[in-house]
Amino acid sequence: MLFHSAEFLIAFLPAVFAVYLLLAHLNYRQGIIIWLTVASLAFYGWGAPQWLALITGSILANFIIGRIVCPTCHKLPNRLRYAIVIAGIGANLLVLAHFKYGGFLIENLNRLFRTDWAQGETTLPLALSFFTFTQIAYLVDTYRGETKRYTLLDYSFFVTFFPHLIAGPVVQHKEIMPQLEKDGAFRVRWDNLQVGLGIFGVGLFKKLVLGDGSGEYVSPFFQAAANGDWVSTPQAWIGVLAYTFQIYFDFSGYSDMAIGLSRLFGIQLPLNFNSPYRSTSIIEFWRRWHISLSRFLRNYLYIPLGGNQRGTGTQYANLIITMVLGGLWHGAAWNFVIWGLLHGIFLVINHGFRSLVRTFSLENYVDNHIGKATGWAVTMLAVISGWVFFRAPDLPSAQRIFAMLFRDAQQSSLGPSLYPEASPILWLCSMLIVCLTLPNTQEYFANYHPALDATMEVSPRGHVPLRIAWSPKFRHGLLVGLLIFLGMQRVFQGAPSEFLYFNF
Numbered sequence: 001m002l003f004h005s006a007e008f009l010i011a012f013l014p015a016v017f018a019v020y021l022l023l024a025h026l027n028y029r030q031g032i033i034i035w036l037t038v039a040s041l042a043f044y045g046w047g048a049p050q051w052l053a054l055i056t057g058s059i060l061a062n063f064i065i066g067r068i069v070c071p072t073c074h075k076l077p078n079r080l081r082y083a084i085v086i087a088g089i090g091a092n093l094l095v096l097a098h099f100k101y102g103g104f105l106i107e108n109l110n111r112l113f114r115t116d117w118a119q120g121e122t123t124l125p126l127a128l129s130f131f132t133f134t135q136i137a138y139l140v141d142t143y144r145g146e147t148k149r150y151t152l153l154d155y156s157f158f159v160t161f162f163p164h165l166i167a168g169p170v171v172q173h174k175e176i177m178p179q180l181e182k183d184g185a186f187r188v189r190w191d192n193l194q195v196g197l198g199i200f201g202v203g204l205f206k207k208l209v210l211g212d213g214s215g216e217y218v219s220p221f222f223q224a225a226a227n228g229d230w231v232s233t234p235q236a237w238i239g240v241l242a243y244t245f246q247i248y249f250d251f252s253g254y255s256d257m258a259i260g261l262s263r264l265f266g267i268q269l270p271l272n273f274n275s276p277y278r279s280t281s282i283i284e285f286w287r288r289w290h291i292s293l294s295r296f297l298r299n300y301l302y303i304p305l306g307g308n309q310r311g312t313g314t315q316y317a318n319l320i321i322t323m324v325l326g327g328l329w330h331g332a333a334w335n336f337v338i339w340g341l342l343h344g345i346f347l348v349i350n351h352g353f354r355s356l357v358r359t360f361s362l363e364n365y366v367d368n369h370i371g372k373a374t375g376w377a378v379t380m381l382a383v384i385s386g387w388v389f390f391r392a393p394d395l396p397s398a399q400r401i402f403a404m405l406f407r408d409a410q411q412s413s414l415g416p417s418l419y420p421e422a423s424p425i426l427w428l429c430s431m432l433i434v435c436l437t438l439p440n441t442q443e444y445f446a447n448y449h450p451a452l453d454a455t456m457e458v459s460p461r462g463h464v465p466l467r468i469a470w471s472p473k474f475r476h477g478l479l480v481g482l483l484i485f486l487g488m489q490r491v492f493q494g495a496p497s498e499f500l501y502f503n504f
Helices: 006-025 029-044 049-069 078-113 128-143 152-160 173-181 190-215 219-226 233-264 282-288 291-302 312-330 334-359 369-391 395-406 425-437 474-493
Strands: none
Touching: 006 029, 006 474, 029 049, 029 152, 049 078, 049 128, 049 152, 078 128, 128 152, 128 173, 128 291, 152 173, 190 233, 190 425, 190 474, 219 233, 219 395, 233 369, 233 395, 233 425, 282 291, 282 334, 282 369, 291 312, 312 334, 334 369, 334 395, 369 395
16 A cells, blocks of 8 residues: 555545544543554555564564663673674564565576576565664664663554655654653644645655656656667657656655654654755765665664774775665665665765865865856766666666667667657756755745754755745645645546555
8 A cells, every 4th residue: 555545545544543533532642552553554464464474573573682682671791682683683684685685696696606596486575674674773772772661562653653664764763762752642733733734745746746747758768778779869868867856756755745644643754855956966965865764874884884984995995885785775686786886986986076175175166156066967967877777677778778878879769759748858847946946845844843853954945935934824725735636636547656665
């Protein structure tokens, strides 16, 4: 079940919210947590109930391991606690590797050693990467003594809460658990309902209208590349740029919907996007794109590897290792490995450039308008180049796409028929204007604290004028209502809609 599906919008969400309102009216906190946990498991098992045993078993096992390694729960020797937590992390990674990377590993071993080992049939469980990373972070924090002694019910709610379960953000215990312990937790408040519905409406519009609208120009081009067809350079750039906007509005919109849904129930989630296409460096891009994943990779992989504390060479190696594994997290294919490797190399180059700027005191040449415009253009070219590998079905297709981008065809095998409708140039220009100039969601709702960390230091625009920022007034309600109407119209029209991060 997806947030933009008819069954979720018409049946699941109204039913879950109605029972929540009843339990909140009775001031039954424990009942609300039980209800939302059960509803979240039903949401998870809607399309594939066979994986309910996996997620519930994972929750129970990690909860028990957390209790064992908690320094205030048991007086075990530190070496034993360390061995247990490493075993727990290893078990989580083994489950992830089995379902997500087993076939990829066997395929490459067969190719390397010319064997014919059977790969077997494996289906990727829904949200496996997300709830695995969430629980690994919990085990590490528990081992460090940074968690309290939570109940199994509260822990289950933390892991399964449906707004963040299938596509993030990757939450941490210190973000969710303290909210459950506050006085007035789950109390129904009008500002939560209004802000939550508003953010959800903006996200629904971004996903279904802007994201899926861009996607209409994506599939024809990438399918043509996979079929070995050759298109003109302008058509190739249209396809790649359309995907650049599709993946942004798809995931950004879905993250907004998650934050809005959670706010309806009085829970704030962390920010996951902060206008990444306004970045003037690849370092800044990764502080704004998929923020919760970037934070996890930094805190639980890059820093434990040594971060930047062991010399420049080690820092660069750690950056590349982190990004390659981050790319592999997105999918078991060489395309994702190369995508991660490219971004690791981009980060190394960016750090090296910044070091040269500091060494030769060139800040004035870099921080002016020309320098920032150049940095933005280079950053976007790097990001767009990476998206080719991210979206292409295989490496030969990616190579063919790059050839089409930079070397015009003598004759297009598809002629002008790839985009038979009106020219998409106006659409792509409109998407660029939206990304670069309009307030993002946290800016629009800034006066009502839309997310836990919405006032981040990388906020690209600061506060928007009061006449533009959202407030519980008629004109803003009318705008949000219009966005919801346009999104729901596509739902009822049955327009094809995929969610790009659904199987990560």
